[in-house]
Every structure is written in C-alpha cells, then in structure tokens.
Amino acid sequence: MKVRKLTRTDARFERSPGQDGEIYSGNLVDQRDGGPVTIGYGRWLPHQRLKVELVVHDTMIVLEGEVWADTPDGTLHAGPGDIVYMPEGETVTIRTGECETITAYVTYPHWQVAEGGA
Amino acid sequence: MKVRKLTRTDARFERSPGQDGEIYSGNLVDQRDGGPVTIGYGRWLPHQRLKVELVVHDTMIVLEGEVWADTPDGTLHAGPGDIVYMPEGETVTIRTGECETITAYVTYPHWQVAEGGA
Numbered sequence: 384m385k386v387r388k389l390t391r392t393d394a395r396f397e398r399s400p401g402q403d404g405e406i407y408s409g410n411l412v413d414q415r416d417g418g419p420v421t422i423g424y425g426r427w428l429p430h431q432r433l434k435v436e437l438v439v440h441d442t443m444i445v446l447e448g449e450v451w452a453d454t455p456d457g458t459l460h461a462g463p464g465d466i467v468y469m470p471e472g473e474t475v476t477i478r479t480g481e482c483e484t485i486t487a488y489v490t491y492p493h494w495q496v497a498e499g500g501a
Numbered sequence: 502m503k504v505r506k507l508t509r510t511d512a513r514f515e516r517s518p519g520q521d522g523e524i525y526s527g528n529l530v531d532q533r534d535g536g537p538v539t540i541g542y543g544r545w546l547p548h549q550r551l552k553v554e555l556v557v558h559d560t561m562i563v564l565e566g567e568v569w570a571d572t573p574d575g576t577l578h579a580g581p582g583d584i585v586y587m588p589e590g591e592t593v594t595i596r597t598g599e600c601e602t603i604t605a606y607v608t609y610p611h612w613q614v615a616e617g618g619a
Contacts, residue, residue, distance in 0.1 A: 386570060386593050388577040389584040411584075418588055419609050422560055442540055442607045444562050446582045452504060459506040464564045466507040466529075466605060470536055475504050487584060489560045489607040491537050 384418055387411075391446075391485065394424040400498060404431045414493040421493045425486040427479045434476045438497040439490045441469040443477075448484025450477050502536055505529075509564075509603065512542040518616060522549045532611040539611045543604040545597045552594045556615040557608045559587040561595075566602025568595050 394409025405428035412422040421439075427448070435441075443450075445461045452459040452467050453476040461467050469475055512527030523546035530540040539557075545566070553559075561568075563579045570577040570585050571594040579585050587593055 384588040384591075385574060386572045386577065386588070386591050387586045388570070388579050389586060390579075391582055412586055418558055420558055420560065420607075422584060422586055440536055440538055442538065444564075444605050446562075446564075452506070454504045456503060459504065461506050461508075464509055464603070464605075466540060468505045468507060468530055468540055470502040470504070473502075473504050485582070487562050487582075489538075491609045 384416055389422060391424045396424075396426050399425070399433065401435070402433050404428075404433070406431050406433055408488070410495070414496050419491060421488075421490045421495070423488055425488055427484040427486070429479055429481055429483060432476060432478045434474070435469070436474045437469050437471050439492055439494045440471050441494065442489045443467045443469065444487045446485045446487055448479065448482035450479055450484055450486070452477055502534055507540060509542045514542075514544055517543070517551065519553070520551050522546075522551070524549050524551055526606070528613070532614050537609060539606075539608045539613070541606055543606055545602040545604070547597055547599055547601060550594060550596045552592070553587070554592045555587050555589050557610055557612045558589050559612065560607045561585045561587065562605045564603045564605055566597065566600035568597055568602055568604070570595055
C-alpha cells in the first residue's frame with residue numbers, strides 16, 4: 384500500500400452500529416486495503432451517547448467539539464487535540480454535549496471485521 | 502489496560518531519531534503499557550525535513566500547522582484535521598514549512614521496538 388493523505392471530506396459517513404442516534408463513522412482505510420489498521424473519521428451530533436464494549440483497540444482523536452467518556456473508574460473529558468485510548472476488552476460510554484464533535488480514529492485490528500460488520 | 506485520556510501537555514518530547522534538527526516526539530502509550538499500539542504527539546519546528554523508511558504502520562494526524570510528504574508518487578499536503586497514513590515498507594520525506602506543527606501519531610506495532618530504540 385502507498386502513503387496516503389486522508390481528509391474528512393473524503394469520508395462517507397454511515398450510522399455507527401449499536402445506536403439509532405446521530406453518530407456516524409466513515410472509514411478511509413480498512414480491511415479492504417490489506418493493512419492491519421482501520422482509519423477514519425467520526426461525526427457526533429450534540430447530546431449523543433454510545434456504550435461501547437471494545438472488541439478492538441480504538442484510538443480516538445478529538446478534532447472539533449468535545450466528548451466525555453464514562454469508564455468504571457470515572458469520567459474523562461477530551462477536547463480538541465486530546466486523545467481517548469480505549470483498549471480491547473474495556474467498556475466505555477462516550478457522550479457529547481452541546482457541540483457537534485468531529486473525531487479521527489485508528490483501530491487495531493479492523494473494527495468492522497471484529498464486529499462482523501463489513 | 503484501562504481507558505485513558507491523553508493530552509499534548511503530558512507528552513515528554515525527545516528528539517526523534519534519524520535527524521539532528523528540531524523534530525520531537527513524545528510517546529504516551531507504548532510497549533511499556535502492554536498493548537499493540539504506540540500513541541503520542543509530535544512537535545515539528547518550521548523548515549524541518551525527515552526522511553523515514555517505515556518499519557511500522559504509522560498514522561499521523563495533523564493537529565496544528567501543516568506538513569508535506571514527498572513520496573515516490575508525488576507530494577501530499579496535510580493541514581489541521583488531515584491524516585497521513587504511512588504503511589510499513591514505504592519511504593517518505595516529511596517536511597514542514599513556515600509553521601510550527603503539532604501532530605498525533607498511532608503506530609502498529611511499536612516504533613521504538615522496531616527501530617531497536619527503547
């Protein structure tokens with residue numbers, strides 16, 4: 384695979400699994416590209432909430448807006464430039480507040496394969 | 502490992518290997534944490550240049566500033582919110598321009614182990 388530039392406007396956002404709210408994800412690199420990681424962008428409207436039981440190691444970088452992550456050990460808050468690292472096997476609830484929030488994510492291995500998605 | 506929030510001000514920046522310029526990196530999650538990925542922040546002063554022969558899969562997210570990536574197929578430009586995906590085995594030269602540039606990175610597997618670093 385070659386070196387690639389990825390940009391948010393290239394992402395085709397689809398509703399993320401496990402919720403019927405306004406949380407969308409768009410992979411730009413995934414299992415179809417032959418590498419080990421999935422890379423994409425997430426778009427969260429205000430006042431959304433998603434409980435995730437992690438089947439992959441998920442690194443989420445906040446680009447715009449902010450999120451709260453409720454974990455068994457307390458609540459983490461992340462704003463622009465912050466990263467939430469969510470290891471496989473953990474359970475976390477991600478929430479947005481007043482802002483639309485844009486994230487980038489890198490998962491190892493591929494989350495859609497692990498979830499039986501794509 | 503637990504869910505963690507990472508933030509740039511927690512990074513302890515050290516000069517990145519392979520150059521004596523003003524390019525710094527600071528891991529916040531790496532081989533010492535027991536997971537499969539390394540996560541950190543990069544800080545590039547203006548007018549820097551680094552040729553990298555990739556021994557890991559490296560995902561670089563531009564948070565502030567901008568970079569150019571010279572590849573065998575041409576030059577890519579990435580600004581805030583853009584991602585440069587650099588698969589293992591590729592060679593790329595990353596350059597900065599007038600701006601100090603802040604990046605986040607996620608590597609699989611651990612770059613310091615692959616380079617014989619840490």
